[in-house]
Amino acid sequence: MNVRVGVAFPEDTGPAPWLSRERIVARAGFNRWLVPPAALAIHLCIGMSYGLSVFWLPLSRALSVGQPAAAACPEMSAATALFTTTCDWRVSDLVIVFSIGIVMLGLSAAVFGGWLERAGPRKAGLAAALCWGGGFLVGALGVYLHQLWLIWLGMGLIGGIGLGLGYISPVSTLVKWFPDRRGMATGMAIMGFGGGAMIGSPLATLLINTFKTPSSAGVWETLAVMGGLYILAMLCGAFGYRVPPAGWQPPGWTAPASKSAMITSGHVHLDKAHRTPQFWLLWAVLCLNVSAGIGVLALASPMLQEIFGGALIGQPGLGFAQLDAGQRTQIAAVAAGFVGLLSLFNILGRFFWASLSDRIGRKLTYATFFALGCLLYAAAPWTAGIGSKALFVIVFCVILSMYGGGFATIPAYLADIFGTQFVGAIHGRLLTAWSTAGVVGPFVVTAIRQAQVDAGIQGAELYTRTMYILAAFLAAGFVANLLMRPLATRWFMSEAELASVAKGGAAAGPGRGGEFGIGRGGLSAGALLAWLAVGIPIAWGIWTTLAKALILFG
Numbered sequence: 001m002n003v004r005v006g007v008a009f010p011e012d013t014g015p016a017p018w019l020s021r022e023r024i025v026a027r028a029g030f031n032r033w034l035v036p037p038a039a040l041a042i043h044l045c046i047g048m049s050y051g052l053s054v055f056w057l058p059l060s061r062a063l064s065v066g067q068p069a070a071a072a073c074p075e076m077s078a079a080t081a082l083f084t085t086t087c088d089w090r091v092s093d094l095v096i097v098f099s100i101g102i103v104m105l106g107l108s109a110a111v112f113g114g115w116l117e118r119a120g121p122r123k124a125g126l127a128a129a130l131c132w133g134g135g136f137l138v139g140a141l142g143v144y145l146h147q148l149w150l151i152w153l154g155m156g157l158i159g160g161i162g163l164g165l166g167y168i169s170p171v172s173t174l175v176k177w178f179p180d181r182r183g184m185a186t187g188m189a190i191m192g193f194g195g196g197a198m199i200g201s202p203l204a205t206l207l208i209n210t211f212k213t214p215s216s217a218g219v220w221e222t223l224a225v226m227g228g229l230y231i232l233a234m235l236c237g238a239f240g241y242r243v244p245p246a247g248w249q250p251p252g253w254t255a256p257a258s259k260s261a262m263i264t265s266g267h268v269h270l271d272k273a274h275r276t277p278q279f280w281l282l283w284a285v286l287c288l289n290v291s292a293g294i295g296v297l298a299l300a301s302p303m304l305q306e307i308f309g310g311a312l313i314g315q316p317g318l319g320f321a322q323l324d325a326g327q328r329t330q331i332a333a334v335a336a337g338f339v340g341l342l343s344l345f346n347i348l349g350r351f352f353w354a355s356l357s358d359r360i361g362r363k364l365t366y367a368t369f370f371a372l373g374c375l376l377y378a379a380a381p382w383t384a385g386i387g388s389k390a391l392f393v394i395v396f397c398v399i400l401s402m403y404g405g406g407f408a409t410i411p412a413y414l415a416d417i418f419g420t421q422f423v424g425a426i427h428g429r430l431l432t433a434w435s436t437a438g439v440v441g442p443f444v445v446t447a448i449r450q451a452q453v454d455a456g457i458q459g460a461e462l463y464t465r466t467m468y469i470l471a472a473f474l475a476a477g478f479v480a481n482l483l484m485r486p487l488a489t490r491w492f493m494s495e496a497e498l499a500s501v502a503k504g505g506a507a508a509g510p511g512r513g514g515e516f517g518i519g520r521g522g523l524s525a526g527a528l529l530a531w532l533a534v535g536i537p538i539a540w541g542i543w544t545t546l547a548k549a550l551i552l553f554g
Contacts, residue, residue, distance in 0.1 A: 021120030026242040028517025032177045032250075034240060037530035039170030039189035041237030042125055044534060045230040046132050046166040047196015049101055050343075052155070054201045056094045058208055058217045059151075062143060063088050065217050082149040089148055097156040099438075104160025106435030109168050113428025114270050117421075121169045125238025128166035129231050135159025136227030143220035155223075164428070166234065167193065169241075172424030175415040176244050180253045182412035183362070187354025190408040192534070194347040198340075198541035200226070240530070245516045260416075262363055262484075266492030267419030273426045276491055278417050281480050283433045285366055286410050288477035290437035292373065292470040293403025295445040296396060299463070300342055301335040307384045307392070307460050312552075316387070319459060337552040338393065340545045345397040346404035353405025354412065362413035363484055369402045370478035377471035384460035393552065407434075417487060421501065444469065 017023065026032075063086070073080075073087035081093045116124045138154025141147075170189045178185035204222055211218030273279050296303075305328075310318030312331045323331065357365040376395050383391040414430065415423045448466045493501075521527065 019120075019123045019126065021118070021123075021243060024120060024122050024242050025245055026248075026516075026518055030242060030518050031521035031524050031527050032244075032518065033521040033523075033527045034530050035170070035173060035177050035242060036185060036188045037527075037534045038125075038237040038240030039174060040192040040534040040538075041240070042128060042166045042169060042234050043189055043192030044196045044199060044537065045234050045237075046128070046163050047193040047198075048200035048204075048226075048230075049098070049105075049159075049163055049196070050194075051197030051201035051204065052098055052101075053095075054204045054208075055219055055223075056091045058219050059094055059143065060089055060091050062146065062217045062219065065215060082152070083147065085146045093148060094151070097152060100152060100156030101160035101163055102438045103435055104157060105163040105167060106432045108161040108164030109428035109431040110164075111428075112165055113168060113425030114422075116165070116168060116428070117172060117270070117425045120243060121173045121241040121424075122238050124165050124169040125234065125241060128162045128169060129234030129238055131158050131162030132166060133162070133227045133229075133231030133234060135162060136223045136230060140220045140223035140227060143223060164431070167431070168424050168428045169238075171411045171427050172420065172422075173241060173243055175411065175420050175423055176248070179420070180250055181355075181358050182415055183354040183357035183365075183409055184351070186411040187351045187405075187408040190354075190411070191347055191350040191404075192538075193407070194343070194350050194404050195538055195541055198343055198347065198545050199537050202541070202544045236533075244518070245514075247514060248516050248518060249514065250520045251515050260361060261486045262361060263416045264419055264487065264492070266487075266489075267421035267498060268426075268487065268491050269493055269497065270422040270425045272491055273418050273422065274429060276487060278484060278487060279426070279430070281484055282410065282413060282417070283430055284480040285477055285484075286406065286430060287433035287437045287440070288473045288480065289366075289369060289373075289403065289406040290434055291441035291444070292377070292473045292477075293400065293406070293441070294437055295441035295466070295470055296399060296403075297342065298442040299445055299449065299466075300339050300396070301332070303463055304335045304338050304392075305331050306458070306462055308387070308389055309459070311387065311389065321458065334552055337549040341393065341549040341552065342396060342400045344542065344545050344549070345401045349401025349404035350408035353402065354408035357409045357412060362409055362416055363481060365409055366406070366413070366481045367478065369406055370474045370481060373399060373402055373474040374471045374478070377467045377474065380467045381460065381464040384463070417484075419492070421493070421498070 073084070076084065076087050076090070078093065081087070081089055112124070135154040135156075135158040138158060139151045140154075142150025142154060171186060174185040174189055175182045204226065207222040207225055208218040211221035268276070305312070306320045309320040309331070310316060310323060310327065312334045313327060315327075318327070320328075320331075353365060353369075376399050380392065380395050383395055410430065411423065411427050414426050418426055445466050448469060449462065452462050452465060
């Protein structure tokens with residue numbers, strides 16, 4: 001046996017394959033604070049899925065290239081759009097890329113979650129890099145050849161698989177490295193997904209303007225450059241992953257099972273998790289929280305413009321319908337600042353609420369989301385009715401912080417209920433709730449809005465019913481969360497079952513924990529460089545977002 005710091009390591013049986021889970025088990029002296037930057041490197045890249053809309057307008061004039069839309073074909077069918085080389089694409093044809101990607105995120109996370117637990121985060125991160133970055137490269141080829149089906153295939157189908165693998169790749173690893181701060185750890189990583197568009201969108205705009213010529217919209221060049229950058233950054237993240245030895249615990253830390261019945265010390269097998277009522281209650285909790293939040297995101301810009309109208313540009317006497325084209329352009333710029341501010345609070349909420357959940361517990365955190373969310377959604381029409389732009393903005397910034405916080409807190413909630421052994425795979429299956437919410441939320445709010453428009457309703461009252469229905473979503477989520485209880489003992493794996501899967505850093509059973517010469521870590525030179533590598537782009541994205549958001553209060 002190999003012995004280090006009084007703890008026995010498994011007998012060496014020769015070098016493990018380069019990408020195997022066994023190859024990335026951390027050794028003595030490793031700093032656990034190197035793992036969150038690796039996860040952030042991947043999530044900051046795949047988070048650009050929220051920013052793909054920056055490409056749609058330039059792509060809709062890819063043949064016209066800024067000239068009158070001579071290549072527009074208004075009677076073109078969807079089937080024709082996939083293969084045409086003579087007609088400009090419609091924005092509605094391009095937006096489908098995002099829908100394909102989100103559907104594939106949920107499906108790939110659910111399908112490949114079990115494989116990830118066996119293969120390890122490095123192999124999953126590598127696959128995510130090749131799919132996400134490679135999807136951009138295939139999309140660039142599609143733009144160059146003017147073949148929409150290649151864009152759907154690359155940025156939608158292949159890229160969506162990269163989204164799913166990249167999203168869940170760090171979850172299981174982080175909760176095992178930070179059993180003392182599960183919420184904070186997953187919040188740091190998933191914060192990156194919310195911040196990806198904050199960095200990627202202005203970068204894409206900068207590149208498009210750089211590459212744009214009289215004969216090129218600059219999009220295929222931009223996609224090619226960003227695809228290469230994403231592959232490089234995600235590979236750095238994938239090869240930065242390490243998993244802790246079986247049973248590793250931070251020095252001096254004691255499992256808090258005795259402090260809270262909602263935090264288990266056992267582990268539920270992936271094959272059993274979806275059979276429990278708790279899994280489906282958490283599925284409902286995530287789906288309802290996301291449906292409400294994503295519904296707001298879908299209508300944030302038009303909602304602000306139609307409610308406040310001329311008040312956004314210093315002319316409170318003018319409603320939205322009374323504005324001319326130039327004035328509508330002005331308030332659209334203000335609304336863009338509002339959307340940017342919501343995105344920033346979405347990001348910050350992921351870290352704040354997930355970290356707070358370590359102190360007050362996951363169940364209470366979600367209860368706060370739903371109870372406070374109900375009040376804020378119900379209060380939003382009142383703030384619009386009194387014409388208070390500041391209160392309206394504050395309400396929706398808090399709402400979006402809880403939307404992001406829900407994403408970041410759910411992995412830690414799953415680890416508390418089901419244990420850490422298969423939490424990444426269980427999380428993958430739970431993300432089908434996100435795919436469902438991505439359809440339900442926007443559909444509900446747009447359908448209600450259209451019904452109000454058809455009834456001749458305008459101004460602040462246009463969104464009143466929408467806000468009340470979204471508040472009802474959160475009330476239902478509050479009930480689902482209230483019903484959460486600890487799992488019965490019969491659902492947990494036995495010692496023999498746990499031992500059969502405890503390989504390459506998997507969780508160990510009670511009494512087999514140790515430090516393995518790995519402490520809590522700290523600000524070493526390597527950790528500082530790793531955090532700077534992800535921190536500088538985040539800081540640039542925040543600065544850019546705040547600069548745009550200032551227009552809202554200008």
